[in-house]
Amino acid sequence: MLGHKERDQGELFITGSLRQLLPDDHILVRVDRVLDLSWLRGAVADLYCHDNGRPGIDPEAALRLMLAGFLVGIVHDRRLLREAQVNLAIRWFAGYGLHEALPDHSSLTRIRQRWGADRFRSIFERTVRACITAGIxxxxxxxxxxxxxxxxxxxxxxxxxxxxxxxxxxxxxxxxxxxxxxxxxxxxxxxxxxxxxxxxxxxxxxxxxxxxxxxxxxxxxxxxxxxxxxxxxxxxxxxxxxxxxxxxxxxxxxxxxxxxxxxxxxxxxxxxxxxxxxxxxxxxxKADPMRSAVPLRRFRFDPHRDVVTCPQGKILSPGKVHNHGRFFVARARDCKACPMAKLCLSPRRSARTVMISTDYPALLRARRxxxxxxxxxxxxxxxxxxxxxxxxxxxxxxxxxxxxxxxxxxxxxxQSFLTAAAVNLKRLAAALWMLLCWLLGPVGRSSGKEHRCDGFLMPRRRLGPASA
Structure with missing residues (x-):
């Protein structure tokens, strides 16, 4: 029988949360299980006036909007807020109901300017410590x-x-x-x-x-x-x-x-x-660049005596210090009598000069x-x-x-800190999702069997028969 669906949706309210409309394996749902930003308000409180001005946007809601954009690949504020108007997952993740107005895209710009890059770096570092605590x-x-x-x-x-x-x-x-x-x-x-x-x-x-x-x-x-x-x-x-x-x-x-x-x-x-x-x-x-017929690797550096020996056994004495090392210079009379002078010296030079970089012995050990x-x-x-x-x-x-x-x-x-934080949260959520599937099975994924650990949500361990 050919079905028919009425497109006129007259309901104004829904019973329950927007979470009921989202699949359990959605990226924002999975990240929400491991994300706890209750500490954020106190961390940025010193940037706001406590007794004057209009009420600002909730810091957690603002950060959740930013993270949602990076998690779903919408990194431009204007496009993100336009998508959030119709995207239930972004609205739910940021804490905005269907009847609530979303902030203007320029508000996120002002929040980033007010917080500064160092605050966002601290947010990223918290995700690092959470991943280490979780063992991933x-x-x-x-x-x-x-x-x-x-x-x-x-x-x-x-x-x-x-x-x-x-x-x-x-x-x-x-x-x-x-x-x-x-x-x-x-x-x-x-x-x-x-x-x-x-x-x-x-x-x-x-x-x-x-x-x-x-x-x-x-x-x-x-x-x-x-x-x-x-x-x-x-x-x-x-x-x-x-x-x-x-x-x-x-x-x-x-x-x-x-x-x-x-x-x-x-x-x-x-x-x-x-x-x-x-x-x-x-x-x-990397090997020495072949800039000369007699390359640097033919010269032997003695760090104990602080001298360089050329292929003919002549000593090059230390000379002028460079930003990344020091020059060693041979004596002109030694180079003049050397049978390799035509190969070793450039036409305008009377003595060979080599530059030994700082920590050159470590480079030789790495090559070997x-x-x-x-x-x-x-x-x-x-x-x-x-x-x-x-x-x-x-x-x-x-x-x-x-x-x-x-x-x-x-x-x-x-932008880099938020991207790295989103990737870490995605890694943490994937590890938790695998553990939830193993511990609870497909039925109990949304049963709420979780507890807070270091600002993030982690599943409870399976209890044995005696403990249960």
Missing amino acids: AKGEVVHVDASLIRADVSWESLVARHVEGVAEVNGDEATISQRNTKKTGRYKKVSTTDPDATMATNGRNRRLEPTYKQHAVVDDVRGVVLDVEVTTGEVNEGQVILERLDATAATSGQAIVTATADAGYAYAKVYGGLERRGIDAVIPA RRERWSADEKHLYQRHRWRSEGFHGEAKTWHGLARAVRRGLQNMRI
Whole structure:
């Protein structure tokens, strides 16, 4: 028999909660089981006036709206609030009934500006500690990687910036200065709409783009994000890895045993810093660049005597100190009588000079170790690819991190913290969902057999016959 459905819905009220209309396995329902923001009101109370002004938006409701947007992939405030008008799951997750008016999208912008990036970082760190308490992260084996995030600017906003003051020179001098800055790499482009974004690229065959760079530390157990930070796009990964690992250990309260990273972190100062911290580095070391017919690896550095010996056995004495190491210089009369002088020296040099970077012995040890990687170390480096790089891909594909939503470094940091917090809550909710399915079965998933633990909801353990 052909059915018929009346489309005129005359009811004005429903009995019960909006939760009854949502499936148990919806992402917002699952995250709500592990999310408790009762502490948030007291944490931001100092930012509001207690006896003057209009009542503000409930901090928990505002944060839940933001998290809901990142969890379902709607990261723009205007679109999020437009979707929340008709999306029952977002309304229920944020605590708004069908009859309640949602806040204006500009209110979320003002709340982010008032709270600041550090408050959102503390929110992210709470998710890290909750995952460690739940046992889905340990902080012992971590994977470090960085990824570029396209800034929210157009190509038309890019202008050339002269490092030399063009206003201070005129005529031919300005032309010469401009030509010199192009040759030395000091002739750069900057966006007029977002000056914090810098030009960078992730491949030599790709053009430079205005970007930010996200540095993330991911746990090995279930891919929980232990630390995340954002810098401008031109910052090198090796400059921040040690700082990020220290921040990870401080957040997790656990000493890091092993850290993996790709070859972009293979610097002597990185290996040396990890050795001093007692961290086992699984980072493939790069070979010396072949910039000369007699490369640096042919010279032997003796850290005890603080000298360098050339392939012919001559001594190079320490010279001028550099930012990342020290120069060692040979004597001119030794190079003049050397049979390898034509290969070793450039036409304008009378003596060979080499630069030994800081912690160079640690780099040599890492190169020797790379040749003898065990099967476990090779497997761990393979896990780095789909743990760390997998997080960046997930965040960009499903949580809107492929492009900056707002402009400015602080706004980009807030976006990164909220994205990482959403991913951690998703990891925690997935672990709880699996445990609930095992403990309670399909019938008792919504039975409320839960108790609060460290600001999050965890299921009760199954009791034995005697205890029951």
